[in-house]
Amino acid sequence: MTAQMLEQETPLALDLHSVRLTDEQFYQLCQDNEDLRLELTAEGELIIMAPTGGTTGSRNAEITFQLRDWSKKDGTGLSFDSSTMFCLPNGAKRSPDGAWVRRERWDTLTERERESFVPLCPDFVLELRSATDSLRFLQDKMREYMSNGAQLGLLIDPKSKRVFVYRAGLTAESFDDPETLSCDPELPGFVLDLKEIW
Numbered sequence: 273m274t275a276q277m278l279e280q281e282t283p284l285a286l287d288l289h290s291v292r293l294t295d296e297q298f299y300q301l302c303q304d305n306e307d308l309r310l311e312l313t314a315e316g317e318l319i320i321m322a323p324t325g326g327t328t329g330s331r332n333a334e335i336t337f338q339l340r341d342w343s344k345k346d347g348t349g350l351s352f353d354s355s356t357m358f359c360l361p362n363g364a365k366r367s368p369d370g371a372w373v374r375r376e377r378w379d380t381l382t383e384r385e386r387e388s389f390v391p392l393c394p395d396f397v398l399e400l401r402s403a404t405d406s407l408r409f410l411q412d413k414m415r416e417y418m419s420n421g422a423q424l425g426l427l428i429d430p431k432s433k434r435v436f437v438y439r440a441g442l443t444a445e446s447f448d449d450p451e452t453l454s455c456d457p458e459l460p461g462f463v464l465d466l467k468e469i470w
Contacts, residue, residue: 286318293318298365299389302357314362314416328402331430332369334468335398339370342462349374349395357389360420365389366413370398372459393420396459400469401429414438424458433470 293301293312301318302310309321324332336353343351352371359365371394378386385391397417399410407429414425418438425438433449439458447453449470455462 284320285313286320288312288316288318292316295359295389309367311357311367312363312365314360314364322404324402328400331469332400335370335400335428335464338464338468339372339398339462342459343372346459346461347375350378352390352394358394359389359391360393360416362416362420364416364420366417368394368397368413368417369400370396372396393417393422395422396424396455397422398426398428401427401431403431411436411444414444424455426453426455426464428466428469430469435466 311319339351354369357367423440427436435447437445453464
């Protein structure tokens, strides 16, 4: 697979219907290919994405830091970085760029479930558009998170300096070039500082 193939705006999707990977096989596939970001759709397509570049990596580190800092102070849940895989109720396996799960939901998981791909949809998800990401692909992922139980989702697009906000049961809103964005009431007191992202 060439770098050019991985840099396309729509991630490479392989149809695995005839193979039907088990959860354990998909987990092992991800372990065997640590240099790639892999996801599996509910329809059985393997999504292959290239690792992010430096600018996106730095932006994502800032977002993860802000979410983690708030989460530790708040204490009602746990935050996760972009390397965490979640198994959604519809069967898709996704790794949002940032996520947060209420502690009472996390506490119901077994130790094995916590150590493997997490078998739930996060309460909060965040996707950061990189230079090679298709906006439509990310918007579809956000709708999938919301239909699988997420309460709040943020899609940050540094290209256009826009943030799309998804809330359970509501139409998505977009904000042009905000300096900050409040995540109340779903994440009480969490205000994302976007000046560090733009």
